[in-house]
Amino acid sequence: MNVDASFTPPKTVQNVSYERNAHGVGIVHFGVGAFHRAHQAVYTDGVLAKHGGDWRILGVSLQSTKGADALNAQDGIYTLAVREGKEQHLSLRLIGSITEVEAATRGTDKIFQTLAAPQTRIVTMTVTEKAYGVDRSSGSVDLSNASIAHDLKDPANPIGIIGMIVKGLSLRKDAGLKPYTVLCCDNLPKNGKIVRSGVLDFARRIDPELATWIEAHGAFPSSMVDRITPSATPELLAEVEEILGAKDAAAIETEPFSQWVVEDNFCNGRPLWEDVGVLFVDDVAPYERMKLRMLNGAHSLIAYAGFLAGHKYVRDAMADQHIHNLVEQHILAASKTLTPLSGIVFEDYGKQLIERFENPNIAHETYQIAMDGSQKMPQRIFEPAIESLEHGLDIQPFALATAVWIRYCAGITSTGKTYDLRDPREDELRSIFKSGNGNASDICTAFLELANLFPAQLQQSDIWAEQLKDQLSSILKSHPLG
Structure with missing residues (x-):
């Protein structure tokens, strides 16, 4: 029946x-x-x-x-x-x-x-x-x-x-x-x-x-x-x-x-x-920014870091203490880019997000969340990164999230397993790794020069470029190209 x-x-x-x-x-x-x-x-x-x-x-x-x-x-x-x-x-x-x-x-x-x-x-x-x-x-x-x-x-x-x-x-x-x-x-x-x-x-x-x-x-x-x-x-x-x-x-x-x-x-x-x-x-924008930067931005970080670490589900990635700590740092950094919102305590909202990500009964695949990164990164990661730069806030969490995404765009795990990015710019993104020969500096430079991806404020920032290269260099050591 x-x-x-x-x-x-x-x-x-x-x-x-x-x-x-x-x-x-x-x-x-x-x-x-x-x-x-x-x-x-x-x-x-x-x-x-x-x-x-x-x-x-x-x-x-x-x-x-x-x-x-x-x-x-x-x-x-x-x-x-x-x-x-x-x-x-x-x-x-x-x-x-x-x-x-x-x-x-x-x-x-x-x-x-x-x-x-x-x-x-x-x-x-x-x-x-x-x-x-x-x-x-x-x-x-x-x-x-x-x-x-x-x-x-x-x-x-x-x-x-x-x-x-x-x-x-x-x-x-x-x-x-x-x-x-x-x-x-x-x-x-x-x-x-x-x-x-x-x-x-x-x-x-x-x-x-x-x-x-x-x-x-x-x-x-x-x-x-x-x-x-x-x-x-x-x-x-x-x-x-x-x-x-x-x-x-x-x-x-x-x-x-x-x-x-x-x-x-x-x-x-x-x-x-x-x-x-x-x-x-009357205005959705403040709620929208809160969700995109705190929830969706952290979700993207979990997806890329978790997938590269071999975690199938978000709940598994959150059980990895290293990733858990990175997510907490990211949520805190994202909250500092937001203006106060009536009825919302960002610290409480952040704790609630952690609990939701940890939910053992939700089988949300990291690979599912990872798709279409070139379409998601601008509003989830790049926008709060720009505001952090402008106000002298810590940009490290956003550079890390970006570097993890860039490493994911190689389309190959440390063990040599290949995967589709499921991204409309897939061929363009993957080709950078083929020409970059594993050099973090060259890869970051090529990504920053891509048209219609990084905002001009990030493309022109030496501080951002150095942070990004440092983060990718570190990630390539822990997750080398297979």
Whole structure:
């Protein structure tokens, strides 16, 4: 037996408490992966249970079909698993906010019909930083990005997130409808502004009148999301099946902690997410910086240092006292680059992060976190490094994190095992090691000279360059190229 709309779970499992078919689709979400199923879909499920409304979600998978097949076979229903309390009891809850998932590679008619529907009011996305194809410094679309290039040439048949958003908005404009709010949920600084600038630039290139309409009537709130969510393991799926008495191929496990901070800027209505724990604010940026620098920055350090040390999971890396100490130092250094934030004690937040990273029940792979480093390092590591330089603070933790990432970019362990970086600049990054012949100074110089990676303040800083070279030299001694 499989989990689906006809399935009745045991009394120990929290079931969907509302009549799903009584509520229409009001949200389209791009990127229905583990994080969305543990975060935005859960908050929306809570609103539906508390208030009802037409806020169910049509999911869109831009590349994979696996997730779509798993969820669609279960009528969009899946299990959220959370381990709670000292006994680490596995608490299960069925989530019903997703109606179905459309795989874009199989066709986009249903996707655009829904984007153009009057009842669709919000488009959300968790598609990773690299998927947008927007230059963060200029705000314009990256013409070298494959999806952007394709969609500008054939805007009627887009394959990328920016092109799809623009086509959906174009359909609404032509139909005389209000635009939908575009709510980015990826770990990008000022994510709403970045997506807005990319959408407007793309629209101007194909239809200036459409761009003017979007600029006048659209909304692109920024948001900060936080919940550590690893990919589901076979062991989790087996444990969930044993408790449910049914198979759930889309089950997901996450930590008890969850946070969503959203700029209250919507153009066409929204769910009452604040009634289920979402914090609406005028300015997300301070919360965003705190999370990117303290949590995400430390996460990247753990990923690269942990992977190179042979630790598969974050929890294993945190059990390594050397890495544990480095993480504590990094979190403290990152906190010193932040301005005071009402209701937040950075020291307490840092301790909470350590506890979350140490959680023995979350199997978050270092290799999973390590992907797309060239897209993540600027906001997680380079920005606080710049502020530390400007204010005379310690830059060593940020130089160390950068050096560990650079060593990871070699694509080979100390034992000679090779691995893919899973980075859009992979070939470029790996080639530096081939030409650097293991010389830390030459490698660092070549990395600093790469276009569109390090900010000018770091490229021009002798202090930063010396710290970086010293750190990489040390790392290459402990983790030589295999």
